Amino acid sequence: MERIIIEGVRCFQRRQSASLKPVTILIGENSTGKTTFLALVRIAWDLRAGNFAPDFNEEPFELGAYDQIASYRGGKEGCARTFTIESEAPFSDYAGGPYAVTVCAEFGSRGSQPNLETWRMQVGQYGLKADYGSGTNELALIIFTPSGSFSEKLEIGDDLFRSMRPSSLLLPFHASLQRERLPKAEKAGQRKVADVSFLSELAYDLQRLGASRPYAFAPIRTRPKRTYDPIKDVPEPGGSHVPMVLAKTLSPNRGARNELRETLDKFGKDSGLFHNVEVRRLGRTESDPFQIRIKVAGPAFNLIDVGYGVSQVLPIIVDCLRAPKGATFLLQQPEVHLHPRAQAELGSFLAFIAKEQKKRVIIETHSDYIVDRIRMDIREGKHHLNPDDVALLYFERDDGGVTIHELRIDEQGNILNPPRGYRQFFLDEERKLLGC
Template sequence: MLTSLRIKNFKAWKDTGPIQLAPLTVIFGANSSGKSSLGHLLLALKQTVLSVDRKRPLHLGDENALIDLGTFTECLHNHDLKNELRFKLGWQIPGKRLEIRDPLSHTKFVGDELQLDVTIIADAKEQPRVNRMEYHLRQKDATTLSVAYVRDEKNKLEIRSNQYKLVRNLGRGWPLDEPDKFYRISDQSRARFQNADFLSDFALHTEAALSSVYYLGPLREHPKRIYSWSGETPESVGQKGEFSVAAILAASAQDRKLNRGPKKHQSRFDGFIAQWLKDLGIISSFSVKPVAEGRKEYEVLVKAHPTSSEVKITDVGFGVSQVLPALVQAFYCPPNSTIWMEQPEIHLHPQVQAELADVFISATQARENGKERNVQLIVESHSEHFLNRLQRRVAEGTVSPEDVAVYFCRRAGSAIELEPLRLNVLGEIENWPENFFGDEMADISARTMAAMQHLMKQREEMAER
């Protein structure tokens, strides 16, 4: 699970400030306020991790990538090549413990969280180049080991650490190489030292954390009358939810069983999703069936009401097909995943928007085959109904305030600010921002004034008669 994020000089962001991420993190804000850029950087980091090109510090994307950010200049704040792109990312260690032991001094360093702090600048060809890379191993909010890969006054790379003494191998005094991608000290550079193998552990943990980030965009694929599935297991539902039905079939074929939290009823994956759709109040029943025995073509059948006829998903309201990817992704992704979702409430009735908060709370608490899933959701939303339900569940004790983080993204002149909202045990936001969901009182006042003017005009007309 990601624990923290800070971004400087990326697109509209001069500096996000420190962002503390919870199991359920929700970001609100006006359109074009920079919310989506936060997720876009994570996608760029993930596709860099997945790239086969180790010498490219940052894979900014193309038509086949997860995200296409254009040129490095376009990524920088104000398109100023003098700016340094900096991001600091922290995450929990799966298994909740990482132990580093120096084979020479036998000193041991232990942590349950890893942080990566990277600064990238433009080179002479306006391409990204890593200028500084730091790892911090932390235990209980204290740093136990820091290692920095930096350039000296002669622009030569060196490794620095106050806690760990790196010892050179004899006869290997040549300069260190440029890092692989943005997070990995190359094998050749590590080989110059007798005790630098632990740096590969840091890189592997970075790859695991970023490979576990999944994204669901705001625009989802239209439903189909027939879906093809030949037995493959998709990594996710896709950015537009295009693999949602394949994911349901794959999870069901693998006999994956989930429940909504400790001591809750356990169900097969397809039945689990169907029950959530029913509880949301969207439909009465949901099933995925082959069009004929032995065929690879499937149809999604639903009932809008218990007494209704069973019809294909294309023949009911659009909301079903739009919420389905959000439901499936929340419970389909592997344990310890982070899911970034944009506007999952699109095309949904206000009541269903509220119920969606219960789905996401459950996703962070769910268990699979008896084990905790530890899934994290970061949700961009415009829904007041979603927030109201979330506040209610905090007040009721269904979810603790520590497991929820709420942010408000807004423009302040040419700058963008990200304000953390303080949610107490009563579910109250203690620092409610001005015009959070628009100026409601102004609308009420204007409506009242218009009604009064209308009545006065009616009275004047009656008096003239």
């Protein structure tokens, strides 16, 4: 996705639009919607992939019921009647591309929970709209094509609608074309069939986006343990799977060269957190317990006996390195428990992940060290990072809720034309410190 548009969700009462880049940084005061924004990015991705029943409370996010999600208008109005989540992205898998694909979803309330009422996909002159908001179990479908607009209506239940996918929404149109028995020689009929087929193939291809679903880290990663039992290494937001991943990956019989080990050790040295990470088996088989040991200086110590920041950053480093090309990561305050030097190096690591490994990171942070390091990497051309690779989104509270400002960065790493309130607190503090 290259852009997300939100309206009527929590503090985003007004329509807010924000671009997404290989490195997207969310900054601003507490309670300005940054975590909500991260949750909506994943939901927007689900909606693009054709999930008509996204989970607004999937870990590590918990947005609540409809009344907690929809913007509060105040007075007799109460909560907004509907809210919308929209996304834009280029799409080039279908012959004749690339195309700019927009997917917009409008939610209302049903049984206290968000209920998808309208789902719309737009690709140039082509479009597909599904309307299920009347509460009568009637699904109204409309397609828009250069050869005209066509509509169908179906009687279906909630469960069936939620289990449908974009490509299946076009099946009624294929059936109606078969019933019409359009002559092959009729140009208008041929165009109509071609238009519906184009939309069907595009909708089917969009569903495959689910393979690159954004992976969200918990704001506080799992607590370290002195000893671990071998368990499944199924990814989990808190990172409880990472010790098992390390046990498998860093095993002494894995061969001489280990890319994960090399990159992990390099980050540890550059950040000042550790020299290397070791796995100590407490038995002769892989089913025996094991320990994660960290070498800082001198002998290695148990993970639980070194600085807490090490256990907090390890899941981020390991999961980012293991993910395939094209993966997207949602990070909440990755700087937790890290010294400024380590925070800065984490910024460079995330830039490396985005540019060298072709992944995407969306970072909610209060760390100036992360932001400043990424700006310096732009200036120095480190990892071939340039201003177009970075989106710096400043969330500012105002009378109407929250406004998202897209701050521009030049080739020297300077922030151009920031809003008046940007970093005003820090300027005031410096003046007080200097006695001005």
